Amino acid sequence: MSSIKIRSKRIDGKTQVRVLIAHPMEHGRNRDKANQLIPAHFIQELTLSLNQKVLVNCAMGPSISKDPYFAFMLKGGEIGDQISIAWADNLGNKDAADHVIK
Amino acid sequence: MTNYRRQFIKKTAALAVTMAAGLWHMPSALAFWKAEDFAPGLLDATLKRLVPNQKITDTDQITLKIPLIAENGAVVPVSVSTTLDNVKSISLLVEKNPIPLAIRFELSPMLDASVSTRLKMAETAEVIALVETSDGIYRTKQQVKVTIGGCGG
Numbered sequence: 077m078s079s080i081k082i083r084s085k086r087i088d089g090k091t092q093v094r095v096l097i098a099h100p101m102e103h104g105r106n107r108d109k110a111n112q113l114i115p116a117h118f119i120q121e122l123t124l125s126l127n128q129k130v131l132v133n134c135a136m137g138p139s140i141s142k143d144p145y146f147a148f149m150l151k152g153g154e155i156g157d158q159i160s161i162a163w164a165d166n167l168g169n170k171d172a173a174d175h176v177i178k
Numbered sequence: 179m180t181n182y183r184r185q186f187i188k189k190t191a192a193l194a195v196t197m198a199a200g201l202w203h204m205p206s207a208l209a210f211w212k213a214e215d216f217a218p219g220l221l222d223a224t225l226k227r228l229v230p231n232q233k234i235t236d237t238d239q240i241t242l243k244i245p246l247i248a249e250n251g252a253v254v255p256v257s258v259s260t261t262l263d264n265v266k267s268i269s270l271l272v273e274k275n276p277i278p279l280a281i282r283f284e285l286s287p288m289l290d291a292s293v294s295t296r297l298k299m300a301e302t303a304e305v306i307a308l309v310e311t312s313d314g315i316y317r318t319k320q321q322v323k324v325t326i327g328g329c330g331g
Contacts, residue, residue, distance in 0.1 A: 090290065103298070105276070120211040131286040133209075137216040139272055139280035139298050141253045147294035 080161050082175035084153070091153030091177060093124065095146045095161050103138030117167055124148060125160045153177055215279055221271060221306075224278040228269065228308065229315050237262070240318035242307045251299040251324040259292035264312040268293055274303035299324050 081096040097119065104116030122134040132148060153159075155177055162172035214227055226232070243257040258268055268291065269282040275298070283293050297305070299322060306319045 101298075103276075121209065126288070131288055133284040134281060135211045135215065135284075136281040137277045137279055139275045139277055141296040141298050145294070145296050147257075149290035149292045151288055151290055 078173045079171045080163070080173035082159060082161055082173060084159060084175060084177045086153070086155075086177070089152065091150040091157075093148045093150060093159055095122075095124070095148075097122075097144050097161075097163060097171075099142070099144060099163075099165065101138060101140055101142045101144060117165060119144060119163045119165045122146070122161065122163045125162075126150065126153065127158055128160070210284070215282070216277055218276045219278070221273050221278045224271065228279070234308070234315050234317045237316040237318065240307050240309055240316060242305065242318050242320050244305055244320050244322055246321070247323045247325065248299060249325055251301070254297045254299050254305075254322065254324075255294070256297055256305065257292070257294040258307045258309075259290070260309050260316075262291065262309055262311050262316060265291040265309055266312065267310045269308040269310070270295070270297065271306040271308065272297060272299055272303055273306065275300050 079098045083094045085092045099119055100117055101119065102114050102117040104113065106114045108114050116138060118138040118140070119136060122132075122136065123130050124132040131150070134146070136144075157177045159175045159177065160172060161175075162170065164170045215224070217224070217227075225234075239262050240258065240260045244254065248254045256270065258270065260268075264287075265285055267282055267284045270280045271278045272280055280297050281295060285291060285293075291309070299305075302321075302323045304319045304321050306317060309316045
């Protein structure tokens with residue numbers, strides 16, 4: 077089960093892409109029930125590509141909310157085009173997902 | 179018996195060193211994330227690192243859509259769009275967060291200069307959108323009142 081959900085919507089020749097990622101985005105200052113610090117665990121990089129071509133490089137810190145959400149607006153984008161999202165976090169975890177514009 | 183224990187300690191120590199080295203190397207797997215941009219500190223210091231020549235133009239050509247009062251600082255929805263041309267990147271900063279830079283989008287010309295995301299805010303503060311174009315760096319800011327801090331989220 078991928079951590080990434082991608083939705084696209086064609087609006088007046090443009091394509092809106094919405095991305096939702098399941099991730100704790102811990103900034104390292106929260107404490108758990110035993111009052112121990114929870115180590116920082118957050119996504120650092122996210123890329124969006126259209127047909128294997130990178131369109132957005134995103135660098136982020138822990139100030140992004142838990143289960144991060146992003147929305148982008150593509151100029152163009154045809155039915156059948158492939159959108160890919162990939163992320164990497166500070167603990168070396170990675171995930172990627174593809175989506176075809178309908 | 180003692181001998182065995184010595185060996186065990188030695189091996190554990192060696193393993194710990196290897197693991198630490200592994201952890202140390204992990205950030206290099208990332209392509210464009212710069213630790214110095216996301217260093218904790220005050221907003222002014224972060225702005226100085228992001229914009230070394232300090233030339234920031236305040237403009238009303240950037241639309242920053244964000245609630246004036248955020249009920250929950252852990253999830254503050256924000257949208258930035260701009261009518262400026264040749265946009266290279268959009269950055270969002272939160273004035274009083276321990277790490278002021280929240281996110282930096284590097285956009286290709288194949289996208290509209292319009293992005294949305296959700297921010298965490300530690301307390302009532304200004305949210306700043308920086309837009310980098312081929313002509314310079316532009317800024318818009320908005321004060322957001324936070325009624326519950328983002329520390330819990």
